[in-house]
Amino acid sequence: MSTSTDNNASITQESGPSAAVQDIQKKIVVRTADGEVFNLKEEVAMEIDIIKTFFQEDSISYETVMPLPNVEGWEMVKVIEYCTKHVELKHKVDGYKERKAFQALFVQNLSTKSLLALTNTANYLEVKYLLDFLCQAVSEQIKNKDVDYVRELFGVENDFNDEEYEQVKAEAPWAHENLNNDLH
């Protein structure tokens, strides 16, 4: 069974293809890696370049369910949330404050790791403005973190040996001071 709200795409728990085809507004259906199915309003779906290309390039019928094997359900929810807001604000003349408030709320309960995962998804789905926003958000969160934290976050291996590391660190020791690492 599908339930739909006014603003957001509906989320179904079925494992099979959704049957939610509305007459008034065209919907596009995608399925994420964990089997969740989403019905997107056409105008929101078209904000996501990978979806746009999929349907438009080969004129694929909207009845096809597009698989998104690299996207988790929760990520899709967030992406849809952002794109929907973006579309809404497109038609507004002075949406600056509203956008800022929305953006602050958007990242509020996301851990840095989740933000990073979402950034990866935004890149994969090809939503440029979301990617830019998320890159900025991640950079804000990591700017006062130390080297170890960042290595762990990005999964980067330390290929400096102890001596080399001390050498490069000594180039600018002040850059390693006054950090805040308590918000891991």
Next chain:
Amino acid sequence: MLKKKKHLDLQRLPEHVVFSILCRLPVKSLIRFTCVSKRWRSVIISDHQFGNSHFQLAASQLRHNVLISRSPDYISEGTQFQSLEDNFSIKNLTCPFQRYSTIQVMGSCNGLVVLANFYPNVLSYWPCCLRDRYNILVMRNPSTGFFRKIPYPNFQIGSKKWTLENKEIRVYYGFGQVSASNDYKLVVILNYGGFMEVRVFSVRANCWKVVKAPYLSPYRPWSEELGTYSNGAIHWVSLHEPGFLEPPVYAFDLANEEFREMPLPVLSHNEYGMQMTQTRTPVLLGGCLCVMFQDAD
């Protein structure tokens, strides 16, 4: 492009996304993160595209800092260079020069500043590039950046040391961007009695090149040592000699490394029928090259 995502925390972002995040960081963070890995270090310090993106992004946030150079002569205890911050506080910048040296600013473009170190009484300069985009410092606690040393150019006259007292020798220089090749170039010209030697340093190639000197006709020393960068070329204006033909503006095109000439605009006369202008200074105003004319008295 379509990578199968692992459901573990080991998911790796594509490199360009990682660097897209990094290029939004303030300089202090960036410097710290050069210690993360050799790859990160290499990109942050040397990758031109990265540097450019970092600059563009910060510049688009319309924050500017001003570099203050105090007493262009000796630096003793304090620092010669300071930065005027957003909140009007002053921050001292450190330079990798020894004490008691004269530091000359040889040019600046897009936040890069080229400094030369003149040892007292000896014209042996050692330009180095302040790779701190201080004028795009966006963060609340600005910091100094990296320095990159530029090797000393070889002039024919140059291997023996000669003193600054020698008035016959003049040094002209300029620094600017070559957008087509994503490069920056420093040009240094030694002028002794009309004979000129020209050297050009490409930041990208990291080497000096000999360039054919311009034929100055008529020969007149140039008014300013520091050339004005405008539209891909460095410009110098000659000193004026009343009663004589007005020499052209000399421009060194950084892309094709050639000199060209531009005529000066026609100058007006004052009520005594004399040409008003004695000194002229090329400046950049609103993206256009302008020449300021100033009466001697």
